[in-house]
Amino acid sequence: xxxxxxxxxxxxxxxxxxxxxxxxxxxxxxxxxxxxxxxxxxxxxxxxxxxxxxxxxxxxxxxxxxxxxxxxxxxxxxxxxxxxxxxxxxxxxxxxxxxxxxxxxxxxxxxxxxxxxxxxxxxxxxxxxxxxxxxxxxxxxxxxxxxxxxxxxxxxxxxxxxxxxxxxxxxxxxxxxxxxxxxxxxxxxxxxxxxxxxxxxxxxxxxxxxxxxxxxxxxxxxxxxxxxxxxxxxxxxxxxxxxxxxxxxxxxxxxxxxxxxxxxxxxxxxxxxxxxxxxxxxxxxxxxxxxxxxxxxxxxxxxxxxxxxxxxxxxxxxxxxxxxxxxxxxxxxxxxxxxxxxxxxxxxxxxxxxxxxxxxxxxxxxxxxxxxxxxxxxxxxxxxxxxxxxxxxxxxxxxxxxxxxxxxxxxxxxxxxxxxxxxxxxxxxxxxxxxxxxxxxxxxxxxxxxxxxxxxxxxxxxxxxxxxxxxxxxxxxxxxxxxxxxxxxxxxxxxxxxxxxxxxxxxxxxxxxxxxxxxxxxxxxxxxxxxxxxxxxxxxxxxxxxxxxxxxxxxxxxxxxxxxxxxxxxxxxxxxxxxxxxxxxxxxxxxxxxxxxxxxxxxxxxxxxxxxxxxxxxxxxxxxxxxxxxxxxxxxxxxxxxxxxxxxxxxxxxxxxxxxxxxxxxxxxxxxxxxxxxxxxxxxxxxxxxxxxxxxxxxxxxxxxxxxxxxxxxxxxxxxxxxxxxxxxxxxxxxxxxx
Numbered sequence: 001x002x003x004x005x006x007x008x009x010x011x012x013x014x015x016x017x018x019x020x021x022x023x024x025x026x027x028x029x030x031x032x033x034x035x036x037x038x039x040x041x042x043x044x045x046x047x048x049x050x051x052x053x054x055x056x057x058x059x060x061x062x063x064x065x066x067x068x069x070x071x072x073x074x075x076x077x078x079x080x081x082x083x084x085x086x087x088x089x090x091x092x093x094x095x096x097x098x099x100x101x102x103x104x105x106x107x108x109x110x111x112x113x114x115x116x117x118x119x120x121x122x123x124x125x126x127x128x129x130x131x132x133x134x135x136x137x138x139x140x141x142x143x144x145x146x147x148x149x150x151x152x153x154x155x156x157x158x159x160x161x162x163x164x165x166x167x168x169x170x171x172x173x174x175x176x177x178x179x180x181x182x183x184x185x186x187x188x189x190x191x192x193x194x195x196x197x198x199x200x201x202x203x204x205x206x207x208x209x210x211x212x213x214x215x216x217x218x219x220x221x222x223x224x225x226x227x228x229x230x231x232x233x234x235x236x237x238x239x240x241x242x243x244x245x246x247x248x249x250x251x252x253x254x255x256x257x258x259x260x261x262x263x264x265x266x267x268x269x270x271x272x273x274x275x276x277x278x279x280x281x282x283x284x285x286x287x288x289x290x291x292x293x294x295x296x297x298x299x300x301x302x303x304x305x306x307x308x309x310x311x312x313x314x315x316x317x318x319x320x321x322x323x324x325x326x327x328x329x330x331x332x333x334x335x336x337x338x339x340x341x342x343x344x345x346x347x348x349x350x351x352x353x354x355x356x357x358x359x360x361x362x363x364x365x366x367x368x369x370x371x372x373x374x375x376x377x378x379x380x381x382x383x384x385x386x387x388x389x390x391x392x393x394x395x396x397x398x399x400x401x402x403x404x405x406x407x408x409x410x411x412x413x414x415x416x417x418x419x420x421x422x423x424x425x426x427x428x429x430x431x432x433x434x435x436x437x438x439x440x441x442x443x444x445x446x447x448x449x450x451x452x453x454x455x456x457x458x459x460x461x462x463x464x465x466x467x468x469x470x471x472x473x474x475x476x477x478x479x480x481x482x483x484x485x486x487x488x489x490x491x492x493x494x495x496x497x498x499x500x501x502x503x504x505x506x507x508x509x510x511x512x513x514x515x516x517x518x519x520x521x522x523x524x525x526x527x528x529x530x531x532x533x534x535x536x537x538x539x540x541x542x543x544x545x546x547x548x549x550x551x552x553x554x555x556x557x558x559x560x561x562x563x564x565x566x567x568x569x570x571x572x573x574x575x576x577x578x579x580x581x582x583x584x585x586x587x588x589x590x591x592x593x594x595x596x597x598x599x600x601x602x603x604x605x606x607x608x609x610x611x612x613x614x615x616x617x618x619x620x621x622x623x624x625x626x627x628x629x630x631x632x633x634x635x636x637x638x639x640x641x642x643x644x645x646x647x648x649x650x651x652x653x654x655x656x657x658x659x660x661x662x663x664x665x666x667x668x669x670x671x672x673x674x675x676x677x678x679x680x681x682x683x684x685x686x687x688x689x690x691x692x693x694x695x696x697x698x699x700x701x702x703x704x705x706x707x708x709x710x711x712x713x714x715x716x717x718x719x720x721x722x723x724x725x726x727x728x729x730x731x732x733x734x735x736x737x738x739x
Contacts, residue, residue, distance in 0.1 A: 082181020437539025449610025465510025
């Protein structure tokens with residue numbers, strides 16, 4: 001009996017441990033999925049603002065014995081827009097814009113109430129607001145925000161027939177909504193750059209540890225399913241996004257304010273090294289599996305111990321960090337020793353992989369040691385913030401013709417006119433439904449392709465949300481308390497997922513609308529939902545058609561602009577790197593430029609998405625190839641800064657060769673940019689002779705520093721080869737460089 005109880009007890013304890021580990025794993029996944037917890041905080045702000053606005057306005061109406069359910073709803077809408085429709089670049093500007101929302105909403109609501117009694121005058125008013133929203137955005141995002149809430153106010157007043165005599169109580173509701181938006185956004189849940197940076201670093205470390213844990217599993221079980229490697233690749237891509245976010249935040253906050261003694265450059269370089277280690281791990285482990293290197297128990301054990309000790313280091317914490325770093329450093333040395341004892345002739349094809357991995361891990365440990373040391377030096381005076389690069393004094397040439405904001409305003413005006421005409425023809429009781437869909441499709445899109453993708457996402461999300469929302473509204477019909485609670489849940493989910501997936505956001509927003517119809521109209525029907533879906537579909541594709549036919553900004557033009565930006569950054573990066581290689585000082589921060597390259601490459605992927613998603617028959621192969629070349633170029637460029645050993649002494653001939661390389665790589669990048677701009681062919685130079693000359697350099701003696709030096713210049717050659725491939729695709733002639 002006792003033995004049976006013991007078995008049951010052990011089983012229960014194992015289950016508890018398994019559940020505990022599973023909960024910790026998913027908590028880590030959720031934390032890592034929202035860098036800085038910005039999505040969570042913003043969604044909480046929006047939800048609390050809506051709840052507080054609705055409840056306060058409703059209590060006020062009960063106290064005044066004023067029965068008008070649309071007032072609390074509109075107050076909640078204002079509270080929501082006050083949180084999410086303000087896009088100014090500084091907190092002070094955002095505060096002013098948030099307060100001005102009350103004035104804009106009050107004025108436009110009054111206009112809507114006044115014009116609704118005149119034939120089509122409200123149509124003219126709402127079209128004017130649509131035009132001004134995009135036209136005035138050239139002067140700042142504030143004007144778009146003010147016109148956006150103006151559009152919603154006129155839309156609301158005409159759809160629900162706001163009476164002129166009810167305006168004062170609506171003004172009170174607007175004031176309540178703006179008050180709560182301001183309170184939650186700038187007082188109770190104020191965004192603090194230091195807090196966001198700290199949370200972002202936590203998410204970065206959690207995501208890193210998830211990757212390292214998965215790598216340990218792969219090393220220990222090298223013959224398991226290949227899905228593990230695909231999962232690993234997806235997580236590395238997420239980590240790259242987190243690293244870019246942190247690098248961008250370092251322009252707004254001094255990390256010294258969070259972790260005493262640490263400068264922006266030190267933290268940026270540490271994040272860069274960790275990112276490079278993670279990027280190196282995946283292909284390295286994959287190739288080690290292919291070469292059966294993990295069958296060697298000594299290699300397997302050394303890798304597992306190194307990765308475990310690296311994972312266990314809590315870099316930016318106070319306790320036990322030094323012991324953890326020393327343990328990791330000891331395991332770096334152990335892997336180096338194992339590598340030296342492996343038969344080089346028999347295993348040369350994979351030994352270099354271990355050396356590269358060892359080098360990357362060593363950079364991370366050294367960077368962590370540096371961060372730990374400066375934190376504990378108790379620096380009294382904060383170091384001066386890194387100086388920003390001087391702004392380019394050269395003004396860009398102004399584009400010929402109309403401003404982009406004017407073009408978009410005219411597109412929106414045309415789409416809006418068609419949408420209103422169709423609205424009166426198809427759903428005269430809700431004549432602005434189509435207009436609302438068309439207006440939203442134009443927000444945040446700058447090319448025909450992006451508008452098309454947004455139209456598709458909006459349609460898919462609306463259809464799914466309408467179906468599910470109809471079923472849920474039937475289930476909750478008659479239970480107003482549960483309906484209101486469900487609406488608040490939908491608001492949270494919509495804005496929590498807004499930056500993850502526009503389709504998912506529209507799914508939840510459509511369910512809000514379905515529930516509101518049931519509350520306001522006393523029920524929801526198939527016909528009403530079908531009309532809503534049809535109007536969304538028509539509005540989305542009317543917006544897309546206007547963007548495609550009136551002053552279109554073609555996707556390929558945007559892709560070309562992004563490619564030019566990437567190549568200009570690459571030119572700056574290579575020039576700075578080669579200058580430092582020759583011992584000449586440079587003020588450029590290579591790690592910062594590397595993150596800028598990452599961001600530019602990410603923008604290329606976003607801009608080219610609509611082309612890359614086309615069926616094969618529509619000729620997408622050239623953009624796919626460009627993306628492949630740019631990804632390879634970015635990979636080689638980042639590895640230049642990932643190897644930072646001391647340079648060997650260079651003779652005059654080698655320095656002359658490096659000058660030759662620098663001049664012709666710079667020429668090739670400038671030539672490709674000129675071809676992209678003018679479509680005229682330029683001569684592109686290969687660097688085969690320079691490569692051969694440099695490869696002979698370490699033959700003079702077997703010097704490790706010289707071999708590493710050649711290894712670096714090999715990446716320069718690979719970058720140039722990528723440029724040659726890109727130029728060949730554009731039809732440029734390839735030539736040997738002049739002596």
